Amino acid sequence: MEMRKVFGIVILCILVSPISVKALNLSFNDDILGLMVFKADVQDPQGKLVSWNEEDDSPCGWDGIHCNPRSNRVSQIVLDGFGLSGKISRGLMRLQFLRKLSLAKNNFTGSISSSVVQLAYLRILDLSENNLFGTIPGDFFEQCGPLRSISLAKNKFSGKVPESLNSCVALGSLNLSSNQFSGLLPSGIWSLNGLRSLDLSDNLLDGEIPVGIEGMYNLRAINLRKNHLKGEVPDGIGSCLLLRSIDLSENYFTGELPKTMQMLSLCNELILKHNALVGTVPEWIGEMKSLEMLDLSGNNFSGQLPNSAGKLQSLKLLNVSRNGISGDLPKSMSSCVNLMALDVSHNSLTGDLPPWVFKLGLRQVLFSENKLSGGLKNAFASSLDNSRQKLLALDISRNELAGEIPLAIGDFHSLQSLNLSRNSLVGNIPETVGHLKSLDVLDLSENQLNGSIPLELGGAYSLRELKLEKNALTGEIPTSIGNCSALLSLSLSHNGLTGPLPATLAKLSKLQNVDLSFNKLTGILPKQLVNLGHLELFNISHNQLKGELPSGGFFNTISPYSVSANPSLCGAAANRSCPTVLPKPIVLNPNSTESIPGTIPPTVRHEKKILSISALIAISAAAIIVVGVIAITVLNLRVRSATSHSAATLTFSGGDDYSPSQSTDANSGKLVMFSGELDFSTGSHALLNKDCELGRGGFGAVYRTVLGDGMPVAIKKLTVSGLVKSQVDFEKEVKKLGKIHHPNLVALQGYYWTPSLQLLIYEFITGGNLYQHIHEGSSKNLLSWNERFNVILGTAKGLANLHQMNIIHYNLKSSNILIDSSGDPKVADYGLARLLPMLDRYVLSSKIQSALGYMAPEFACKTVKITDKCDVYGFGVLVLEIVTGKKPVEYMEDDVIVLCDMVRGALEEGKVEECVDKRLHGKFPAEEAIPVMKLGLICTSQVPSNRPNMAEVVNLLEMIRWPSEGQEELV
Template identity: 45%
Template sequence: MMRMGFLKLVLLLVLVSLQGHILMGTSSEDASSIQLNDDVLGLIVFKSDIQDPYSYLQSWNEDDNSPCSWKFVQCNPETGRVYQLSLDGLGLSGKLGRGLEKLQHLKVLSLSYNNISGNISPQLGLITGLEKLNLTHNSLSGRIPSLLANVMSSIRFLDLSENSLSGPLPDDLFRSCTSLRYLSLAGNMLEGPIPSTLLTCFSLNNLNLSRNHFSGEPKFASGIWLLKRLRTLDLSVNAFPGPIPQGVLGLHNLKELLLQGNHFSGSVPLDIGLCPHLSRLDLRDNLFTGALPNSLSMLRSISFISLSNNMLTSEFPVWFSNISTLEYVDFSNNGLTGSLPSSIGDLKSLEYLSLSNNKLTGIIPTSLVYCTKLSVIRLRGNSFNGSIPEGLFDLGLEEVDFSGNGFMGSIPPGSSRLFESLRILDLSSNNLTGNITAEIGLFANLRYLNVSWNNLQSRMPPEIGYLQSLRELDLRNSELHGSIPGDICESGSLDILQLDGNSLSGPIPEEIGNCSSLYLLSLSHNNLSGSIPKSISKLNKLKVLKLESNELSGEIPQELGKIESLVAVNVSYNRLIGRIPVGGVFPSLDQSALQGNLGICSPLLKGPCKMNVPKPLVIDPDSYYKHRQRNESSDDPATSRDHRMFLSVSSIIAIIAAVLIAFGVIVISLLNVSARRRLAFVDTAVESMCSSSSKSASLAPTGKLILFDSRSSSADWVINAESLLQKASEIGGGVFGTVYKVSLGSHEGRILAFKKLITSNIIQNPGDFEREIRVLGKARHPNLISLEGYYWTSQMQLLVSEYAPNGSLQAKLHERLPFAPLFSWVHRFKIIFGTAKGLAHLHHSFRPPIIHYNIKPSNILLDENYNPKISDFGLARLVTKLDKHVMISNRFQSALGYVAPELTCQSLRVSEKCDIYGFGVLILEVVTGRRAVEYGEDNVVILSDHVRVLLEEGNALECVDTSMGDFPEDEVLPVLKLALVCASQIPSSRPSMAEVVQILQVIKTPLPQRMELF
């Protein structure tokens, strides 16, 4: 049946190709009738290339004389010809064939939100009357065909966004675009400059080129501003460089100007203020410097303005509060100085205000309480002082972040409105005093509460347990006293509980076992006593347990060894004794996690080992009778008397020895306690000195975590690095450091990966570090692990990146379980192709190019759809001060088999060709399922040499991994040949990554077969 359907299709195609000859021999009426069949034939041919899993196109029947009754097809009632085809969101897949070119009366073609792949058919350019083409949200790849320029004279709406299109735009694509009103190419992998012909599209109202890799000289910028009818201009997340020319901005009708995430530099253009209708201005994540231009005060219609993550330096503008239409303001991560004007209360529409990480001083004006619509206010990392205005907590705030300032006084009382709205409250690292009142339990939706590093001198109110939505509670170093409330986990929703560095006393409540969601429990540096509750073993999600520097006694419950999720434990400097648990993480603990106790039994520790239960006394039941018989058998009274005397002396000696031993134990114990207290005193003094020094420099006592993505619930926050790294288990490591999985529980459940760099004693300049990180942060591509932020102190640097849930390619290839799903050729080719595109972006979109140095399967991570993500790119830029020989030696060891031969033979001459060699070996590993180097009992197998020999013998397919199931030989064999070319011993013989991408496109979609079909 399938073969008959295919033959029928071929006959239809032949009929289409011969139709012009048939028309020459028919009357006009017959010709009109046959022309009507063009639409039927074209749509049937189009359908033949499409997979329709839900049978939406079931009504399309090739035997019909007209398609006008078909679903999703609309015809012109006068001509009877198809003028609109709308197949949006039907789950279609497949490719765009040649059938659509027959629909010569088509005006609207909309195939959005499907999964159509392959290239955009050049034949679409033959539909000369097309007015709307919408292919957004598909899986189209390759270049935009130059033939598409043929429809530009008629087209008004063109949307090719959210695909995988690549390469530069054709130079003549917009040679005739006078009708074009809407153009969106967003969310692709397009690159290069924008064709100058785009500037002739004078009717453009909406231009969206965001989230690509476009670049261009400033002369492009000076031209695009001449498109007078533009209402929306979105060039965000590209690589446009240089300053925006002053005096050329003539977009007087502009409503939205979105330039974020580029390399724009220089001053913010003065004439932006000449756009009277501008309602949205986004210039964040660029390199703008200087002062905010006063001309911005002329934007009387603006509601959204973001200038965050630039290098602006000026006093906070007084005119800011004159723009009464403002709803969203983000000036964070700049160098703004001065204080907030008292007129800020005039911003009656303001909903979002972020001024974090500037150099602002003074008090918060009390007039801010008149901004009655305010829901988010972030002032962290400045030098504000004074008290927090009480009326501010009468507003319906959802997020308050005042951390890292110098606020004094008490925490203002809440209001019924705030009790319902507040979700995030961060007042950490200030000088606040007073009590945490019982009303804290009224915040029904509070998810994150942090008042650490203050001087509250308060008890912990038991009402904290009433917070049903609380996910993270941080009360560290806040001078808290009293006991831990037993119902602190009444809600059961708490993920993180940090109470370190206080004066809490009494036992750890047994009810702590009710914290079923807890994965970080940190109670260190308090005065807690009693035993460790066995109920902690109920916390089956617990990853980190910190109980050091308390007065805890007894044995560590053996049940704690059953917590499989536990990855870090510290019980040092307590009064614990006995054996440590035999299961879980405990056998692998190091000395620092156990030291400073009275008698824990561990081979890591020196000193006495004390058991809680005394050893049983073994008695011989016949000893009394034997002793009596011996006495009775003695006829010599002197002997009997001497014997009795001997027993008395022995008893006396034993008693004296026992007393001396007990006295010695007491003395040693007292000395240990004294030494421990002296050590605690020194630690406290050092901590106090560090804290005082830190506060005198207007810095928090911990490092600063910066997240680039301002869409997260908190763009940046001050953290303690140790606690951060212990929030997640270690998931990997490499040449540059160790990787941890971190869930920002208080930030909408966001999961990220944190890499702790090994260069803590090398990178001492935060400016250099930040500059390099922000350059790497600009490297955005669907096949690169995006850098989301960083953490810096002089002792520790962390890189924050996106988390890939499917692990590494290394695990998929070499650590698969027997019951794991099939790792098919479709997935493998997708990984090869995506990795090639990611490397091509690094090599060809940056000057100088970014060289990875270490391409191997463990650095290829996979998202939930098996899309590859290259990690660890560009990190060598951060560690240039390291000893090169040490670095290269380590790299050779970690990437054995992937290192280009020229690196081992010459003086470390590194180029893009080194990456291409590693990529070639990686292809071989993906196709064969074998490691780059395999060691036998008496031989070593180099994978590239092994495959090359099989290829020369004509047996290359014998090395293909059989576990992938069926595979197309016409794809696998060319891929193997490409791999060997990439892994050539001669660097000049290796292709560029751009050429590799093109070759892989040809392999996946063989053009000869397509031409043969049509």
């Protein structure tokens, strides 16, 4: 109805005489008309524009509208965060005196018209944080002369940045960040010498920074973060003497820092992280005396930090992590009295931990992964009382520190994270750790600590993660652990702990991961542990626990490996039945003549052939067992006869790098285990038991069984025997696969060979496969975004490792990605094509590549060479499957949807974010999800040479993930 009214008014304005128009303007001027036309194209679910009434004499009282008090004409439209959607109407063109148009933080869609920037008086245009999309025409800004500020940030614009920007001669601020702009930086951008702020970050811009930046003498801030820019940082940047903030991080810049930068004495922020810059951190850095933030992390800097760093007395944050910096930190840095965060981790620093660090009152001190030696006592003793109260995070892990942990550690009362792992620390855990009431994370793992866990540890009641594994701790787990009610993860494995598990452990209702393996724990597990409703891992293997496992909850599905090597532990998961309590036998007195209750009457005592009911039951049970044994024996004989007479027995055979073996006879099969002497005999029945079958694929069926030592394994029974190479070639290839060890690859542990039967023995992965998690899991077990990203990254790392060894997978699909108990992915079924006599395309496509939608197009073309790029294609499909939650090919009633085509079409329409799995309910970072989907599409390019290799894929994924480090996990 509103649109009809506006239309009627427009027609009326055209038809009436000039005298009538003049009269009409008294109550309904051009401003009202333009605003009503704009409103007609807008959806307003929150009713923010309810005050906009076309019958009003003036719009100056409407919400979001500001007028010039002299002319009574609309000068500003500010509708930020009004929840509006729809398109930006051309009706705004009637507002001839408009100076500011701000529609930020809404949901406007579509493209924008160049007429918006042609308003004669418009000074400020802010359309940021909407869903506007499309390319911006090259002549878009040709008539933008008066504009002072333009922000199109956080939309979905694509294509090149228009060259016509150089027409905006009065422009002081330009923000095009967080879009999808690509191509080179427009060379004319430096002609805008009035520009004070330039933000083109988080786009896809490439090439080098064009020359001419030295003319930007008014520039205060430049942000080109997170693009694909390369080349050297231009010398001319030092001529921009008013620069306060420089962010060129997350690009591909190379070379050394230009010396002209030392002239930027007003610069507060210099952020160059994650590039490929080289050389030493220059001595002239001390001339940039206004620096408050200096981040050079993730580059290739070497040598020592210069003494001149001590001149940076305004410095609050210094991050030079992940470089090749060596030597000591300069003592002059003790003059940096305003320093709050120091990160020098992942370098090659030597010497002692600098004492001056703890005198400055820092909030964060990160020294992990260096070569520091000496002890902690002197460094901690030198700290001042007031300085100790400020430290929030201390990480000195992965160094060469020795000596004891000082009692003074308890004086850092505000400490939230303490990591001293992977050093050579000795002595007891100081009881003063109980003074750290704010501590979230305590990691003292992989040292040489001894003694018992102090009872006072329970005083650190804010603990969420406690890691003390791989030390020499003894004694019992203190009952005070029950006071740490926030605990999520507890790892005490590989110590010498004794005694029972404290019942107070069951009070930790938030516990998710518990690892107490490889200790000397005894006693019975507390039954109350079944009440821990968030458990995902509970490993008590390799202890001396006894009795029955708790029944119910998590313990109904606990992995057998997690309870193995406890000889007296019983229950289903322990593969050992618990003894039943039988009633006492009836004792008969042959000399008695009385009829005692529970005895046999005298009249029937002489009938010895009459048996008790319990005896009859026992005999019946024995008979059933005998019949069962005979039946299984017959079944085994039949199956063995059907497969091969030579497979009747299993023979262990050793090799140069493998376990010793023993054989039975010359006609038997051959079993080889790559590490350890594992008893395979108890698992042979699984091959005949359908209940043990885990699944079937192009190469054969997979079964689960348990070896003689309680270790579960997965056995693949190959069904391509007619295609398998000779025994010599088969063993040569399998032994190569057996030497592959990578955290994201399923380990091959052995094999069994006869001419007609081949078995491959793998480690057993407890968490099922990725297909089940994505397509068959319940909403309760839905993979979060972080879990999905970790699966994608881990799978990429596993494939990259295979390709580095010239192994092509050929059969990548979600059912071949297994998930372990920690949620990490492991690629399965790799390298099996190497067992075939030739890489025949028909064999590969029909026998192996059984999953529709993952197969690279080159399989259908005989003239194209099959390379590891076919795995990259399958990986790209897998990425889209993980992110969208959809199968590679889905069949509808009258249509077939190919996932790659669907996502590619959505990207072209600017709607790719809508492809993310709806079950995540929007709980995912778009800045990660969208680039990941784009990467998936690049990997599925029809031309193999256009696809990246897997090493490049890993690097790109790590670059996508980096900005999210340190954020809270999305669930």
